[in-house]
Amino acid sequence: MELLWGIGPKPTRGPKQGLTIERIVDAAVALADAEGLDAVAMRRLAEALEVGAMSLYTYVPGKAELVDLMLDRVYGDQLTDMVARSGAGDGGWRSRLEARARADWAMYERHPWVVRTAGPRPILGPNELAVQEATYAAVDGIGLTGHEMGAVITLVAGYVGGVARGIAEVRAEGETQTSEEDWWTERSAMLDRVFDADRFPVSTRLAAEGVFDGAPDAEDYLANEIRTTFEFGLERVLDGIAVLVAERNTTT
Amino acid sequence: MELLWGIGPKPTRGPKQGLTIERIVDAAVALADAEGLDAVAMRRLAEALEVGAMSLYTYVPGKAELVDLMLDRVYGDQLTDMVARSGAGDGGWRSRLEARARADWAMYERHPWVVRTAGPRPILGPNELAVQEATYAAVDGIGLTGHEMGAVITLVAGYVGGVARGIAEVRAEGETQTSEEDWWTERSAMLDRVFDADRFPVSTRLAAEGVFDGAPDAEDYLANEIRTTFEFGLERVLDGIAVLVAERNTTT
DNA sequence: CACAATACGGTACGGCGTACGGAGTCACAA
């Protein structure tokens, strides 16, 4: 996809283009941020840009490519995010990798629609490659083989993406109307009717301990809990990697 | 969603129903397995079941609910998978949790479309709850608080889901035609033109080491590598949890 | 100044989910 890199022959003959790919992608990202990925329809996007629907196809071959561009765009945001944090973090691989994971997480928080794209496939866009490079650099020179480095970043990226994905729905539920309160009471009434303490002993005990509470109302309380869960898991992941790193450095 | 639990008033007045929800969900899952989630369209599904398109709405209120049912269905498969493995594994929390993760992984391998559903939200279906119960039970009684148990399973589930999601595209690419070979040579030619060794030093070195090779052809080689990466990350995750468990058990 | 190349965008096609309403089928009350 040479569009991503902004290369390719530029025409001289015809009329000027009234838009730029950049503006289109910006508008698309804004639309997705505001109203979700489904809102990014060619007609709606064109309307937002005040052009005809089909005009967009002058800039972009199809919607799939547009989504690719959107993804590489938000990777770019992540890059600036990383350099902003990099000033403080110079503590070693752990803090570097942690910063990377947190930048990833911030991206998912800012752009929840990313998890809904049909798999952040290897787009090979400039920003994606830059992020990947930075991630590899974070675990470079600490005694791991190349394959291990690859596996480690897959691990971290997988974890962050997985939690983000798992959490997206909770956030999404919050955004639907249905007045939140009603939904939960209805739901839990349903659960009560069906929940069998004998079949689910551990869950029952944990519910009694209040582990599953705190979901109704209280938006930022919920957000806080999500963040806590994320941080907790991240520490475990990094601990696990630390075990490997220590092993490699003593065995050698 | 009382459909999931098979409760609710059953009518006596009208004609018999010619289908069952079970048959519909089975067909839908088969369709998704064979041709992907997009192939599960109400008309196509109805055609496969040899009924009119709108008849399905007698059984299911809408497509979203159908997808929920499909998800709880594959959770059910996972359950049988788990009891099959449980005979061997009785080594402690680690092997229990490992078995859970592997069952999850097997589900994603058997039903790649699961990662494409709009967030495996808390459906609260019977099978999902059973799986959750089993997962909680795996980490029960090892010295963790309720919240920690929750965070641990979020961690594991997030990791597995994340890697499955990250991997889905590679698998998907393999299934598209475009003759695989051409795609890669074209892609890498593109990359060569654009890849700047100065901007991406670490990636360049790793590429030279051959870390990124092995992607063309060789389907089961690739599958093997994916599995290796998954297993590797899983070990790290479990190591990280082990650190926590050890800490809790000595501090106490 | 003519011409070729390009941008713009209206119309239209096939596909999606599903609202609506009519026709046929069955259990039960009268």
Add this chain to the structure above:
DNA sequence: TTGTGACTCCGTACGCCGTACCGTATTGTG
């Protein structure tokens, strides 16, 4: 026994979607 109302099945249609096609307007070049 028969009427009635609940229920199933499903054809039609509506409003979305992505996008193929093509006419028209605009531009730089020979």
